[in-house]
Amino acid sequence: MKTTLMLFAMLLIFSFTKAQDDYKKVMLENIQALDTAADTQSLNKLVSVFTAVYDVKKDWHPLYYECLGYIKLSRAYQNTEQKKAAIQKAADLLDGLPVTNDEVLVLRALYALNYLAIDRSEWQTYLPMLNNSLKKAQDINPDNPRSYYLQGLLKYNMPASMRGGHEEGIKLFQQSMEKFESYQTTDDLAPRWGKKEVEKYLSK
Amino acid sequence: MKKMFLIFAGILLGSMPLFAQSIHGVVRSKKMQPVNGASVLIASTFKATSTDSSGRFSITEVPMKDTLVLKVSAIGFDDAVIKITTLQQEIEIILSEKTAELKEVIISAGSFEASDEKKTTILKPFDIATVPASPPDEFKAVNELPGTSKVGESEGLFVRGGAASETKAIIDGLIVQDPFFSSVPGVAQNGRFSTFLFKGTSFSTGGYSAQYGEALSSVLLLNTQDVAQASSQTIILSTAGISGNVTQKWDNTSLAVNAKYYDLQPSFLINKQNYTYSIAPQGKGGNIIFRTKNKQGGIFKLYASYDYNKVDLQIPYVYVDGKEASYSLDGKNVYINSTYKQTFGKWILNAGASFSNNHDHISFDTSHVIKEDSRLEGRVVLSRYIGQRSKLIVGSEVQDVQFNNTNNANSYALNEVLVSNFAETEFYLGNKIAARVGLREESSNTLHQTNIAPRMSVAYVLNSYNQFSAGYGNFYQLPLETYLYTNRNLSFEEATHYILNYQYSKNNRTFRIEGYFKNYNHLVKETDSTRFQPFNFDRIPTTNSNNSGYGYAKGIDVFWYDKKSIKDLDYWIAYSYLDTRRLFENYPVEAMPTFASKHNVSVVMKYNIPATSVNLGITYNYTSGRPYYNPVHPFLSDRTPPVNNLIFSGNYSWFYRNNLVAVFLYADNILGIRNIYSYYYSQDGNQHYTLTPPAYRSIYAGVNITLAKRKTIMGINF
The missing domain is CATH 2.60.40.1120 (Carboxypeptidase-like, regulatory domain)
Structure with a gap:
């Protein structure tokens, strides 16, 4: 009887880890796909998968990637109404994410940046949101490479007279690259995006 | 096993x-x-x-x-x-399709709204704030929207065939008695309020809500900014004067102090004037803006300002042909507005009180006039949601307005107390129809009268992009104080509005067309058969007047706003067609009034040169000829030539040692077109005086320096 119980216990652990593995496997697969996806078709499919995953597993990761997917969708769409609808979905999802997480704050900044790309007339709301989110993210984790990447992006595209310009941007991209190189996390599902883009800017 | x-x-x-x-x-x-x-x-x-x-x-x-x-x-x-x-x-x-995101339908009949809080408005406060004007002027910006007629020689908003007195400016729910600097005959004055004071503007060109009254044509609803974003200090130096601002921000409280001094004399060296000034327009003033929020989300706002202004110039003295006479004005204005907003359970309380006093001392030729007005107003509004989307609003207001006029040896006074109550509801019928129905009641102690004004508007949402709206309402206004000084047997003037509106908005492009019909009744009409005088310097009519005047205005307003087609360029085109006639005041017969014009066009363009901090703006205005009085022709049958104006503005900003520096240039009528506003004819019609703009071309330049201890400006880190 003792062996039977042992067996049961082992089986339970096995099936539990199996489910965990499934979750991780699906997530990793789709996170990778999201990294390279650029067309609306594949992005729509990916946000749909993250929605399904979040339905089953109420973890912040799938929600984060679903939100990231909608931000990328807002860029991929050509039509302004569709862009707006996608960025609005991202805004709704952001409300459900923990505000004390530096990656979520960086995501909020990315959202603000993409909102401005659609409608710059609301800069009085979204520029402070962008700046404050990045500042808070750096307070929580000064080693988050993505926060410097986004700061760099903002500087890079700002006129030189406003303390921006390519040189200022590159400085921040370099800082970001240093952070990318020393970046370490135990979280397998942690965001990885940004490095390629920074490399692209640095090689220009 | x-x-x-x-x-x-x-x-x-x-x-x-x-x-x-x-x-x-x-x-x-x-x-x-x-x-x-x-x-x-x-x-x-x-x-x-x-x-x-x-x-x-x-x-x-x-x-x-x-x-x-x-x-x-x-x-x-x-x-x-x-x-x-x-x-x-x-x-x-x-x-099944979601019916056009009905979370919020903006009933668009008769209304232009600019708000950051509501997602679906076609204009944003930024769009209004960036309309070129020097100094920044809320009223000039609004005057570029359809429904307005430009009247070069007068300040005020002339909406859909209405006189300037038929539009009220309302700040945080409270009427502003003197929104413009005191009048100088023939020279339009600036508004007192900068666009940067406001976070939301709603310009109603007709059919407005029962929450407001005392305006036959239009209300301009202005909502002031909340607690400031950050502390800052700003200095503005320009060819017109100097002004400064200090803003201090604590957690949930902010205090701003503004001061200014201006004198247009130096700018007259470049801007050649058509009038002779012995004292160029000059003045000083300041305001304080205090805001504090409590833990329950309530907000208390206080705005207090003082203005002093002075001018002395030669203007045509039309009673004697070819003669000019000296006109001097000495004006003082105090304005205090305070409001409090708080949520109590399901109810939202909006309470406010305002006080204003305006004192003008005017000398014209040999006569001396002292004009004074005071306004004390209190207002309480309660509102609540019923269910998810329906809303109920009830409120009351008391206005106590005093006018005094001492004209040489004659003296006139009026003290009016107007008490109003209103109730309004906003609700949805299914998913496609939103409606607003309200009732307003006003009682006047001077007229011993009460009026009841129903208001109604409805929006039908065809789909996400197309919307139809309609509006109807009755609007009342007290006769002008100049009539009430001598005759208390008058009654409320009345207008009825009918509005139909279609709006298409997609992809950052908006097209709007609105047709309206406005019927005027019980307008004040003088019964003396005296000669019509186009020049109304402080004329106090005799006791012989009644409410037998009437009139109508009908027309079409078109608006096209495009932020999309050309990269980095925002532009709008506003066109207004107006057909109006009235019999009122001292008009002998029904006629198109002198302040009306058949066609008005405004083109507003704003361009940001990519990858720079250079912004350019061009505004073009066209106003077709307006009626003027020639005693030997049928009454007001003549038309002035049309007025054309091209305005250029530009600014460039950069950082100098952590300080944000912006230089700006503003040029009115860059082409130097010799516009004519009107003609003043002598009694026999043999001689006339041509009324022109005060200057054919005006250029102002200046620099705006925002000092920052830290690299934070408007909450943005640079």
Whole structure:
């Protein structure tokens, strides 16, 4: 009887880890796909998968990637109404994410940046949101490479007279690259995006 | 042992779902159109996909179960949950369209709203704030919207055939008695309020809400900014004067102090004047703006300002042909506005009080006039949501207005107390119709009269992009104080508005067309058969007047706003067609009034040179000829030539040692067109005086320096 119980216990652990593995496997697969996806078709499919995953597993990761997917969708769409609808979905999802997480704050900044790309007339709301989110993210984790990447992006595209310009941007991209190189996390599902883009800017 | 093996196998199998088959299908709208990009997922699994451009989807390796639950969602459609059996291979899913995001419908009949808080407004406060004007002037910006007629020689908003006195400026719910600097005959004055004071503007060109009254034509609703974003200090130096601002921000409280001094004399060296000034317009003033929020989300606002201004110039003295006379003005204005907003359970309380006093000392030729007005107003409004979207608003206000006029040896006074109550409800009929119905009651102690004004507007949302609106209402206003000084037997003047509106808004492009009909009744009419005088310097009519005047205005307003077609360029085109006639005041017969023009066009363009901090603006205005009085021709049958104006503005900003520096240039009538505003004729019609703009071309330049201890400006780190 003792062996039977042992067996049961082992089986339970096995099936539990199996489910965990499934979750991780699906997530990793789709996170990778999201990294390279650029067309609306594949992005729509990916946000749909993250929605399904979040339905089953109420973890912040799938929600984060679903939100990231909608931000990328807002860029991929050509039509302004569709862009707006996608960025609005991202805004709704952001409300459900923990505000004390530096990656979520960086995501909020990315959202603000993409909102401005659609409608710059609301800069009085979204520029402070962008700046404050990045500042808070750096307070929580000064080693988050993505926060410097986004700061760099903002500087890079700002006129030189406003303390921006390519040189200022590159400085921040370099800082970001240093952070990318020393970046370490135990979280397998942690965001990885940004490095390629920074490399692209640095090689220009 | 065998049994144990079976259990083992069972659990193993159970934890390893069997993938055996695939499902596929199509997602369509109710109109059988394929839905692209719809999300299709199988509940309780990680299986999901989205539809392609023909609405098709397929999911492979579907777990073997008797029934599966599909969740289908798409932007612009209601979510659908469908149970299917795995035997079903081809699945058709029909989604019903969400009815135009009815969370908030802006009833657009008669109203232009600019707000950051409401997502669906066609204008943003930034769009209004960036309309070129020097100094920044809320009224000049609004004057570029359709529904207004430009009257070069007078300040004020002339809306849809209405006189300037028929439009009221309302700040945080309270009427502003003197929104413009005191009048100088023939020279339009600036407004007292900068666009940067406000976070929201709603300009109603007709059919406005029952919450407001005392305006036959239009209300301009201005909502002031909340607690300041950050501390800052600003200095503005320009060819017109100097001003400074200090803003201090604590956690939930901010205090701003502004001061200014101006003298146009130096600018007259470049801007050649058509008038002779012995004292060029000059003045000083300041204001304080205090804001504090409490823990329960309530906000208290206080705005207090003082202005002093002075001018002395030669203006035509039309009673004697060819003669000019000296006109000097000495004006003082105090304005205090304070409001408090707080939520109590389901109710929202908006309370406010304002006080203003304006004192003008005027000398014209040999006469001396002292004009004074004071306003004390209190207002309480309670509102609450009923259910999700319907809203109930009730409120009361008391206005105590005093006028005094000492004209040489004669002295006139008026003290009016107007008490108003109103109730209004906003509700939805199904998903496509939003309506607003209100009732307003006003009682005047001077007229011993009470009026009841119904107001109604309705919006029909065809789909996300197309909307129809209609508005109707009765509007009352007290006769001008100059009539009430001598005759208390008058009654309220009245206007009825009918409005039809269509709006299309998609892809950062908006097209709007609005037709209206406005009927005026009980306008004050003088019964003396004296000669009409186009020049009304402080004329106090005799006691012989009654409410037998009437009139109408009808027209079409068109608005096109495009932020999309050309990169980095925002532009709008506003066109107003107006047909109006009235018999009122000292008009001998019904005629098109002198302040009306048939066609008005405004083109406002704003361009940001890419990758720079250079902003350029060009505004073009066209006003067709307006009636003027020539005693030997039929009454007001003559028309002035049309007025054309091209305004250029530009600014460039950069950082100098952590300080944000912006230089700006503003040029009115850059082409130097010799516009004519009107003609003043002598009694026999043989001689006339041509009324022109004070200057044919005006250029102002200046620099705006924002000092910052830290690199934070408006909450933005640079």
